[in-house]
Structures are given as structure tokens and as C-alpha cells.
Amino acid sequence: MHLDVDYVVKDGEIIIVDEFTGRLMFGRRFNEGLHQAIEAKEGVKVKNESKTLATITFQNFFRLYEKLSGMTGTAMTEEDEFRGIYKLDVIEVPTNKPVIREDHQDQVYKTENGKFKAVIEQIKACHEKGQPVLVGTISIEKSELLSKMLKRTGIKHEVLNAKNHEREAEIVAQAGKKGAVTIATNMAGRGTDIMLGGNPEYLAKAKMRKMEIDDELINEATGFSETDDENIIEARRLFKELNDKFKEEIAPEAEEVRKAGGLYILGTERHESRRIDNQLRGRAGRQGDPGESCFFISMEDDLMRIFGGDRIQAMMETLRIDEDMPIENKVLTRTIESSQRKIEGRNYSIRKNVLDFDDVMSQQRATIYTQRAKVLNGEDVSDSIKTMMKEYITETVDQFCQGDLPEDWNIEGLRDSLMGFVTTPEDLRYTKSEREDLEKSQVEEYLQKKIMELYEAKEQEITPNIMREIERVVLLQNVNMKWMNHIDAMDDLKQGIYLRSMGQKDPVVEYRLEGFAMFDDMIASIREDTVRMILTVKVRREEPPQRQQALKPAPAAPASPAAPVKASDTKKVGRNDPCPCGSGKKYKKCCGADE
Numbered sequence: 001m002h003l004d005v006d007y008v009v010k011d012g013e014i015i016i017v018d019e020f021t022g023r024l025m026f027g028r029r030f031n032e033g034l035h036q037a038i039e040a041k042e043g044v045k046v047k048n049e050s051k052t053l054a055t056i057t058f059q060n061f062f063r064l065y066e067k068l069s070g071m072t073g074t075a076m077t078e079e080d081e082f083r084g085i086y087k088l089d090v091i092e093v094p095t096n097k098p099v100i101r102e103d104h105q106d107q108v109y110k111t112e113n114g115k116f117k118a119v120i121e122q123i124k125a126c127h128e129k130g131q132p133v134l135v136g137t138i139s140i141e142k143s144e145l146l147s148k149m150l151k152r153t154g155i156k157h158e159v160l161n162a163k164n165h166e167r168e169a170e171i172v173a174q175a176g177k178k179g180a181v182t183i184a185t186n187m188a189g190r191g192t193d194i195m196l197g198g199n200p201e202y203l204a205k206a207k208m209r210k211m212e213i214d215d216e217l218i219n220e221a222t223g224f225s226e227t228d229d230e231n232i233i234e235a236r237r238l239f240k241e242l243n244d245k246f247k248e249e250i251a252p253e254a255e256e257v258r259k260a261g262g263l264y265i266l267g268t269e270r271h272e273s274r275r276i277d278n279q280l281r282g283r284a285g286r287q288g289d290p291g292e293s294c295f296f297i298s299m300e301d302d303l304m305r306i307f308g309g310d311r312i313q314a315m316m317e318t319l320r321i322d323e324d325m326p327i328e329n330k331v332l333t334r335t336i337e338s339s340q341r342k343i344e345g346r347n348y349s350i351r352k353n354v355l356d357f358d359d360v361m362s363q364q365r366a367t368i369y370t371q372r373a374k375v376l377n378g379e380d381v382s383d384s385i386k387t388m389m390k391e392y393i394t395e396t397v398d399q400f401c402q403g404d405l406p407e408d409w410n411i412e413g414l415r416d417s418l419m420g421f422v423t424t425p426e427d428l429r430y431t432k433s434e435r436e437d438l439e440k441s442q443v444e445e446y447l448q449k450k451i452m453e454l455y456e457a458k459e460q461e462i463t464p465n466i467m468r469e470i471e472r473v474v475l476l477q478n479v480n481m482k483w484m485n486h487i488d489a490m491d492d493l494k495q496g497i498y499l500r501s502m503g504q505k506d507p508v509v510e511y512r513l514e515g516f517a518m519f520d521d522m523i524a525s526i527r528e529d530t531v532r533m534i535l536t537v538k539v540r541r542e543e544p545p546q547r548q549q550a551l552k553p554a555p556a557a558p559a560s561p562a563a564p565v566k567a568s569d570t571k572k573v574g575r576n577d578p579c580p581c582g583s584g585k586k587y588k589k590c591c592g593a594d595e
Contacts, residue, residue: 001030009042012044053484059351063086073279084352096288104294105333107326109299110322119266129261132257133181133266136266136267143159193286198253203242217235218235262284265283265292266293269297271340303336303343375475393451421454423447471534478526486518
């Protein structure tokens with residue numbers, strides 16, 4: 001795990017960086033002690049290991065929906081996975097206007113230093129002719145290195161990575177302005193269109209903010225919902241006016257950018273996934289605009305080092321190729337793409353394997369969450385509790401009374417295991433002759449009858465209403481606690497299950513068999529603890545401490561006329577409505593200012 005690649009340190013905390021989008025993942029922590037290890041490494045406060053309350057894979061989460069569909073410009077590279085996991089066909093929809101973007105061959109350099117020199121030269125060349133450049137990097141570290149190199153050349157630029165994602169929309173919106181240089185980490189769609197010459201909508205919003213118009217009202221200004229609010233209608237009129245004005249101002253600049261070749265996409269490294277590279281390329285040449293894209297690669301990049309880098313490096317050494325000399329070769333480009341396909345295939349098989357394991361948990365989840373839903377919806381679970389009691393007695397009797405001969409049964413052990421909540425020291429005492437004629441069904445029948453009598457007595461003692469609530473609370477508490485422990489146990493099982501393959505056994509099948517055995521044990525444990533707690537629970541009734549004070553007669557207060565109730569007090573006041581206090585101001589500027 002590398003600083004500014006896999007995580008960042010912010011405000012004394014370790015924040016994970018999403019490897020695909022480059023965004024910070026607040027509130028997420030690595031498990032199994034990894035997050036604590038990183039906290040110790042970076043010298044920040046080490047926090048406790050978090051407890052997993054629930055777990056599900058993205059695949060099984062999406063498969064909970066009855067209907068699945070999606071829209072993305074980069075689905076074709078993942079076609080096999082969509083079909084294999086979600087049973088979805090991938091269809092390519094033609095673009096609205098023909099794509100005229102020029103995708104150049106990859107430029108391959110001997111060293112990383114040579115590659116970055118070439119990247120700076122390319123940025124300079126584009127900047128001089130007014131062509132905007134979007135530089136894609138695969139980590140925060142590389143984006144900051146490139147930014148330092150650009151500062152030395154004096155080229156003004158913007159950096160978009162997880163450290164300054166707050167300005168994301170602002171940076172992306174203006175990445176198409178004449179001569180703009182933007183360095184971005186893992187540049188996916190980002191939800192903002194890069195328009196050549198600049199984004200008039202963003203400029204109009206920025207102008208409205210300078211005019212001290214509320215953000216809430218600015219958001220309403222770009223909406224289309226029906227409204228009678230004069231403020232919103234006025235804000236929409238102002239936004240349209242400003243938007244049209246900036247469109248006119250931008251038009252000549254947009255034309256200059258088109259003549260300069262449109263947005264230039266410069267990739268500083270190939271990503272493991274072709275989809276991410278395609279998303280970066282797709283930022284240029286939108287809606288029939290011109291554009292260019294090119295990837296600059298070095299033999300020291302991770303992807304090249306892993307796949308055939310030594311062979312190509314040796315070839316470069318033999319030909320005595322200088323570090324500043326690029327190689328443009330279709331064979332090299334094909335090698336890189338086949339390397340990416342291999343990694344994609346490996347990642348897909350890993351995800352498929354994770355899904356196979358999670359399918360086992362999926363069936364168990366359905367059982368547990370059905371039980372929890374009943375409790376949380378306030379349903380009467382008394383029938384389920386009675387069934388649990390009967391099953392618990394049957395299982396316990398079977399455990400202690402094995403075999404056909406009564407003298408082999410452990411009646412004392414049976415009595416001791418139920419002592420304190422079902423049996424007493426006087427129960428299940430038999431003479432030698434009674435023991436010889438004893439049948440298992442008699443023991444079970446006696447205990448079933450006794451446990452039901454105890455349950456009914458408890459219900460009468462604390463009233464049926466309170467009993468129903470106690471049943472729900474106890475069942476929910478036990479299900480939650482046991483399920484959390486079961487998740488950890490299943491994780492531990494998964495860690496070592498792969499060793500079974502050495503004995504010619506399928507790890508997934510073994511995991512399924514052992515997982516179901518563990519699940520049965522968990523259900524039995526829930527049953528036992530629930531029965532034990534319900535039969536032994538005591539309800540404490542305490543008189544509230546303020547009760548005695550409340551019984552004393554209060555001193556008579558002087559009579560005062562009741563305050564008149566305004567009609568506006570009885571209904572919700574809108575933020576843009578006149579304030580009900582009668583000041584003449586808007587509610588949000590007056591009494592609602594603190595809300």
C-alpha cells in the first residue's frame with residue numbers, strides 16, 4: 001500500500017483512494033488489521049478494528065433488482081462479464097454525430113524519465129497553439145510529479161486528484177478553454193461535459209454566486225419543475241440570460257479551439273483495464289467535435305514490466321535506442337492491449353470466484369434477513385418462539401438420549417443442561433425399574449409440556465403486550481450478534497479453504513458444505529440463547545424519580561391570556577415564503593436562518 005496511490009493522509013486520518021475513479025472514500029476502512037498497520041506506518045492515531053455488521057458483493061447486490069440495465073460508453077470491453085454474471089446483453093448504440101477524434105499510436109520510451117520529458121514537450125506544443133490538454137495519470141503521486149515539472153516550465157495548469165476533489169466540477173467544466181492544461185487522476189466521466197471554449201452553464205452559475213444568490217436557488221434555476229414561486233421564476237430568467245450571454249462570448253474561442261485540433265487527451269500510462277483508458281479517451285471528440293488522443297508509455301511502467309517488458313527492454317538495449325527516442329509500432333500497441341486483456345481476464349476470474357463464495361452466503365443472508373424483517377416490522381413472533389422451544393427440547397433430548405437402551409442415556413446431563421430455566425433438581429428423577437421402562441418420547445413430552453407451562457406463566461406474569469415486545473427484542477439481539485460472528489467465522493474459513501485444492505477437492509464445494517454446517521450451528525445457537533433469555537428475563541418496574549415531585553401541588557400561576565395561533569403556525573413554512581413573524585423578509589433570511 002503506497003501513500004498518495006492507495007491512500008492519502010488527511011486531517012490525521014487515513015482515507016482510502018478509489019483505484020478506478022481517484023476519489024476519496026470517506027468512512028471506508030481496510031479490514032483484518034491492514035488499516036491499523038497503515039495508521040501506525042504514517043504515525044497517525046491507530047483506531048480500533050471495525051466490526052462487520054453485514055456484507056454483500058456488488059454483483060449479488062445488483063442481482064437483488066428484478067430488472068437490470070445500464071448505459072456506458074465503455075461496456076464492450078466487459079461484455080463477457082455482463083453476460084456471465086448478470087445475463088445481460090451488451091449492445092453498441094451508434095454515436096449521435098460521427099466521431100472525428102484522431103487516436104494516435106502509443107509512444108513507447110525506454111525510461112520513465114524520457115517519457116515525462118516527452119509529455120512536457122507535447123504539452124508545450126499544444127499550449128503554444130492554444131489547444132487545451134487533459135493529462136491522465138494513474139495515481140496522485142504521478143499527477144503531483146508532473147505538476148512540479150510543469151511549474152518549472154511556467155505553464156499555468158490545474159490539478160484534479162483526490163486531494164482537491166472539492167473543485168472537481170469547476171476544474172473539469174473549464175478544461176476545454178483555449179490553452180487550458182488539466183492534470184487529472186483516473187479521469188472517468190466525472191459527470192461534467194468538457195465543452196470546447198469553456199462551459200457557459202458553469203460560468204452563469206459562478207456569476208450568480210458572485211451576485212450572492214443562494215446555492216439552493218441556483219440549483220432551482222437550472223431545473224424544470226413547475227412552480228409559482230416568483231424568486232425561482234426570476235432566478236431561471238436570470239440564468240437563461242447569463243447562459244445565452246456566455247454562450248455568445250465563448251463561441252469565437254470555441255471556434256479557435258476547434259481549429260487548433262480540439263481537446264488533446266494525453267495518457268501518461270496505460271491502466272490495467274482498457275475500459276479506464278477508453279473513458280479517458282472519450283473525454284475528447286464528443287458530439288462531433290475534433291480531438292486527439294495519445295498514450296505515452298515507458299518500459300518502467302508496471303504494466304510493461306509485468307508483461308514482456310524485459311524482452312522489449314533487451315531489444316532497445318541492442319538497438320541502442322536513446323531514452324528520448326519514442327518507438328511507434330503496431331506490434332507494441334497490440335502487445336500492450338493483449339497484456340491488458342490478460343489482466344482483465346484474471347480480474348474477472350477473481351471476481352467470479354468471489355461471487356461463487358458469496359452465493360453460499362447469499363442463501364444464508366435470505367434466511368436471516370427474512371427473520372429480522374419480521375421483528376423490525378413489529379410482527380407477532382410468538383409462534384416462531386414456541387416453535388424454537390419445541391425444536392430446542394427435541395434437539396437437546398436427542399443429544400443426551402442416544403441409542404435404544406435407557407441405561408445408556410445421560411438423564412443427569414440432560415437435567416443439568418436445562419437447569420435454571422426449564423428443569424429443577426427434582427425433575428427427571430427415576431427409580432431403576434422406571435428407568436428400564438422409560439421411552440425417549442416420554443422424556444421429550446414431559447419437557448415440552450413443562451417449557452410451555454413456564455412460557456405461559458411468564459406471559460401472565462409480565463402481560464402479553466410486554467411479552468411480545470421482549471420476544472422481538474431478544475430475537476433481534478441474538479440474530480444480530482450471532483450473524484456478525486458468523487460473518488467473521490465464514491471469512492476465516494475462506495482464508496484457509498484454498499488449501500483443500502491440494503487434496504484434489506474443489507474449495508468452493510468444501511466452503512459450501514462447511515458453511516452450511518456452520519450456519520446450522522448458528523441457528524441452533526440463536527434458538528438456545530433466545531429460549532434461555534425469554535424464560536429467565538426479569539422485568540423491572542421502577543417509579544420515575546420525578547414522580548414524587550409531580551404529586552406535590554404546583555403553586556398557582558397568574559392567569560395570562562392565551563397567545564393567538566396564526567394560521568401559518570399550523571403548516572410547514574417554505575424557505576422562500578414570507579416569514580410568519582410579519583417582518584416582511586423571507587423565512588430563510590429571518591426566523592428560519594438557523595435551520
